[in-house]
Amino acid sequence: MTRSIKKGMYVDERLLKKVAGKNPLQTPMIKTWNRASVVSPEMLGFIFGVYNGKTHVEVLVTEDMVGHRLGEFSPTKKFIKHGGKMQKELEQKKKEAEIAAAQGAKAAATDAKGTK
Secondary structure, eight states: OOOTTTOOOOOHHHHHHHHHTTOOTOOOOOOOOOTOOOGGGGTTTTTEEEEOSEEEEEOOGGGGGGSSSSSGGSSSSSSOOOOOOHHHHHHHHHHHHHHHHHHHHHHHHHHHHHOO
């Protein structure tokens, strides 16, 4: 459920104070534990360290992020692959095929240079 329009967006005042009047290029990462704060236009260009429960994930704020919450860009769960042994074998074969294709392309490029 979204926040009421009459209340407005929730932007943490402490974050706005840290951002106010500073140059985004010269400011170091701003650490925050406030994942619920909405990204406002004043935050553009700044790098925030959003806490995910374990570490601070660096988030560079861009125009597309305005209106979203900071926590959306700092995932709290790490995806672990499914599949086990069979999946590993399939991935190994795929890597070998990519390497062979890259070597073939490289050889074709050197042959083309030699014939000119």
